[in-house]
Amino acid sequence: MAEVKSWDEVYAIVLKHVRDVLPELQSHAFQPSDSLRELGANSIDRADIVMEVMETLSLDIPRVELLGPRCIGELVDLIHAKLGNA
C-alpha cells in the first residue's frame, strides 16, 4: 500500500533511482528542472527509472499516466499527486 510522502521525499527517491540507472551522474548537482533525456537517459533508461520509483513507493499505476513530464521536477509532481490520491 502506498504511503503519503512529502514532495522532497519523493524527489530524493527519484534521484536515488536516477543515479542507480545512470551511475555516471553520481556527483551531478541535480535541479528539478533537469531533463532526464538531456542528462543522457534513453527511453529504456527512463522507463527503468520510473519502474524502480514505482516499486519503492509500492505504486501500481498505468504507465500511460506517467507520460508527459518534461523534467525531473514534473515527474516528482505527478508521482507526488498520485501518492496523495492513493
Next chain:
Amino acid sequence: MPELVISALGVTSAIGQGKAAFAEALFAGRHAFGRLQRPGRSEPGDDSACFLGAEIADLSLPPRLPARSARTASLAAQVAAATLQEAWDEARLDQVDAGRIGLVVGGSNMQQRELVRLQAEFAGRAQYLRPSYATSFLDTDICGLCTELFGIRGFACTLGAASASGQIALIQAAQAVAAGQADACIALGALMDLSYWECQALRSAGAMGSDVFAGEPAQACRPFDRRRDGFIYGENCAALVVETAASARARGLEPYAHIAGCAWVMDANRSTNPSHEGELRALRQALGQAGVDAAMIDYVNPHGTGSPLGDETELRAICDAGLAAASINATKSITGHGLTAAGAVELAAVALQLRAGRLHPTRNLDDPVAPGLNWVGAQARQQSVRWAVSLSMGFGGFNSAVCLRHPQA
C-alpha cells in the same frame, strides 16, 4: 573471389584476457578448470549440484562501455564488447568507413544464466520487472550494444549454429566481404552463458562430463583420451576481423592468416549424434575450395570436445580426408568448450599458432584413442605451419570446416 584474410583478433577466456595472455596460457597448457561458481550455475539451495568448467575470473571492461550500459548488459554482451575492443584496436577499424563495417555475432540463446537470474529476482513482483528486459533478453542486444559502442553502421546480426556458431560466423563474415557487403566484417563467437538448467540438461543428455572426474576438475577435460566422458564447459569469446588482403595492407596490417577455403553443411539430422559423412564432406569441400591437397595440410585443429562418440567420429573423418599425417592437438583440453564461441576461439588459436610457429599441447591425452596420429601431446611443439584446417560441429546436424594458409606460404 578476392583474397580474404584474418587481419586482427581479440580473445577473452578463462585462461586469459587478451590474445597475448591467451596464447601464453595455450602454449603452457595452463587451464582454469574447477567447480562452476558463478551465481545461476547451480540450483538455488542445492549445494550437491556440481558442474565443472572454467570461468573468467576478472573481466576488464573497455573504457568506452559506460556504466549505464554495463548495468543492463549481460555477461555475454560485456565479454563481447571487451573482446571486440581488442580486435578493433589491432585492426585500426577507426580508419575504416563505419558504414562499410559489418558484425556477425555467432550464437543464439547465449544469455541463459542472465535470464534465469533476472526472472528469479523478479518472481512474485513481475509488474516491477525492469523495462530494459524488453531489449536485453534478445541475443541481438549484443549487436545493439557493440554497434552503439563502436559506431558500426554497416550490417549486424546474430547467427545461430549451436557449437559451430563461432566458425560459421567467420564463414558468413568472409562471404559478406567477398560479396562486397562490407569492407571489413567482424566475426564474433559469443560467450554462451549457461545456467544450471542448460548444464543439467547437457549432463543428462550425456553431452557434458564429468561423472568420472567429479572430484578432480583438472582431469575432467580430456578430448581424444580413452577416459573422456563428455565436454567440459569453458567461458570464452573471440573476435576475428575479416577483410581483403589489400584492405589490410592499406592500413599497414600484417594478416594472421589467409582464409583459403570454407564449408558449411548439414546432416539432415535434428539430434546430437555426429555424422562421419557430414564431417568428411565439410573437410573435402573446404580443402577443395582452397585448392590444396590433403597431404599439404600441416596441422588440424579439430572440434574435439571430449564426447565419446564425437571424438571417434571426427578422427575417422580426419583420417578418411587424408589428414592422418598432419599434426593435431585439442584446444578445448585447455580452454574448455565455449559452445557458441568455440569455433571462433579455435580459429583464433590457429591464427596465433601460425604466427608463433608453434603448436600448443593437448592436456590429459594420456591414452589417445588413435595413438598412431601425429598428436601434439603434453608439450608444445615448434612447427612452422603453412596450411591448417579447423573443424566445428553443432547439435542439429551442423558441420563446418575452415582452411587457413600462413600469409607467407
